[in-house]
Amino acid sequence: MLQDNIFLKIIAKQIPADILYEDERCLAFRDIKPQAPTHVLIIPRKVIATHADITAVDSELIGHLHVVAVQLAEQLQLEEGYRIVINCKDGGGQVVPHLHFHLLGGRRFAWPPG
Numbered sequence: 001m002l003q004d005n006i007f008l009k010i011i012a013k014q015i016p017a018d019i020l021y022e023d024e025r026c027l028a029f030r031d032i033k034p035q036a037p038t039h040v041l042i043i044p045r046k047v048i049a050t051h052a053d054i055t056a057v058d059s060e061l062i063g064h065l066h067v068v069a070v071q072l073a074e075q076l077q078l079e080e081g082y083r084i085v086i087n088c089k090d091g092g093g094q095v096v097p098h099l100h101f102h103l104l105g106g107r108r109f110a111w112p113p114g
């Protein structure tokens with residue numbers, strides 16, 4: 001159920017997470033199954049199920065998530081570079097139905113992605 005996914009439980013502090021940053025609009029925490037030496041998830045508190053559900057009213061919020069990503073990349077010393085991934089819906093590899101940015105760093109990334 002949309003209102004009952006794992007990220008909403010993390011936002012509500014019903015389950016623990018290694019939270020690196022939070023403010024009134026978003027939360028950033030380490031991925032439980034990291035795909036790189038640094039793997040952080042950045043999520044809005046607002047319920048937005050997928051990237052495809054973003055609308056014009058979310059423009060400022062999405063910009064804010066990017067600013068937070070830049071600040072975290074600096075804080076986590078990803079000066080060599082990093083990758084931001086947003087998986088959208090089943091076909092895009094999305095599992096948790098709450099919009100999230102993956103911030104990945106600490107290794108080289110191949111292109112094209114898998």
Ligand code: 5GP
Pocket residue numbers: 006017018029030031032033034041086087093094095096097
């Ligand atoms: P998606 O495939 O939806 O883009 O990514 C979901 C991510 O959430 C995965 O990388 C997965 O490891 C992570 N994840 C799933 N459950 C939890 C959890 O309970 N805690 C944390 N910290 N990460 C989770």
